[in-house]
Amino acid sequence: MKTIVVISGKGGTGKTVICASFAVLAQNKVLVDCDVDAADLHLLLHPEIQQRHVFQKGQTARINPKQCTRCGQCREHCRFQAISPDFHVDKLACEGCGLCARVCPAGAVSMEENTCGEWFLSGTAYGPLVHADLYPGEENSGKLVAQVREAAQQEAERFNLDYVIVDGSPGIGCPVIASLSGADLALIVTEPTLSGIHDLERVLAVTRHFGIPTRVIINKYDLNEVNTLKIEADQRSQGVDVLGRIPFSTLVPESIVRGVPLVEHSQNEAAQAIRDIWRAVEACLGQSSPV
């Protein structure tokens, strides 16, 4: 079983469109949407939810006004500025360390479990999908990603699947690192813009740090062919393979509007490029398939 994680650094470079197409092209796989902040893969794969789980993680402080003597110990020690001058807890600022509860001489602070979201095991026309919704404004996205990854891993082991295909989140922080754990291959989707190049370098530093084999895909490569050549040259000099280039295509937003993976929506050049990239991914992982 091989785990492929699709990430990008910069948002909106095409991770989800590529993952949905991989869902069509790969045999014997489970799909995972690790962009728990703003999960979109379900909009192309149309899952039917089979299992629904509540995700509880972390705690939030609550001050009982009847017991509170307004001594100020909690405010003095809270490093998250989560306690207001009138001794209310700002739930968005509280990081659940519990220090206030421990220092309160009146026992007025209790720590309550947070329900931060839900995760689902679903069926789709292309195979199982594990996905999640983190409630807006919540913390612990990294932990929810770890939970979703774990569930997908179990699913893959139970049914002896060949691939776990992970749609990652943008950025380089907590959820991205959590989505990379145990990855056999990281695919970084970039675009030939200065922002794309800048963010590619930063996310590459992360995959390099964790020692994860990494390949690059250049989406909308024809928006700036000079930058595309620059990315290819830079990557070559760093020993990172560019697996393919995908041309800009207005059929991409059209396929999203229709709610269909691009390779099912069209046979155009962009779709063909994704097919070629999938074959290259399989070759990388030593699992070639008859095409």
Add this chain to the structure above:
Amino acid sequence: MIISVASGKGGTGKTTVATGLTLALEHNIQFIDCDVEEPNAHIFLKPTITMSEKISLPVPQADPSRCVLCGTCQEVCAYNAIAVTSQEVLIFPELCHSCGACGLLCPHQAIDEVPHEIGTLELGNLRGASGREISFVHGRLNPREIATPYLIRQVKGKYDTDRLVIVDAPPGTTCPVVQAIKDSQFCLLVTEPTPFGLHDLRLMVALLQKIRIPHGVVINRCDIGDQQVESFCSENKIPVLMRIPFSLGIARMYSRGIPLIEIDRGYIQRFQDVFKQIEQMVLKQDFFTRM
């Protein structure tokens, strides 16, 4: 006044809008890039950096001469960042939230705090379209660090509220975004008219309603996709303040780091009009909260 520019989905054009607004207005502006995982605004604004400061998180370190391995620090740590063995105290700085509980509650005062570098804060300045000086702040998280919200708090510590503050927020809908936008008087949401854009816009609107921040929408690439974002906005009485049509020319210039107002000077007036509408909405809101 603080105006934040956000979007659930990445790559919708937050930075294009935030930098466009910043360059177009004739106010005394401070621009803050809170997307510390992937800061890109500097590519378009090209500020002269005048000060650079390393940002560290204070993390615990046990002093073996005082530590009796009692295990209190491990017990009070809500983040599993401390493990006490029979030989020593192991600290995992990348898991630490720097709440200070272990140090404060250690019965033998055996814990000191040492700085753990997580990123850099940079200050600078540039000139807007009218020649006025604009002050610039951004943070850059070191790859493999996860303390995104902490670094955002440090960046926000540089707020200059004598100026009009424009904040470029990170993508997503969870804790880093909340940190970035929670003290704004107005949040401008940038989206695209596709099911992805709509789905993530809904999440952001739910978040902004919960934390009661007035908001309006910019629809980028407004002519590629469908009408559902427009319908959603009109049904929910969310003003659409600007529509930016798709243009291959803009996309190509963007790829070279050229700001929207330099590609098409007509956008200077359009951004000024957006700001007038925001100002009116904020004044109205202010009036109602005073009543």
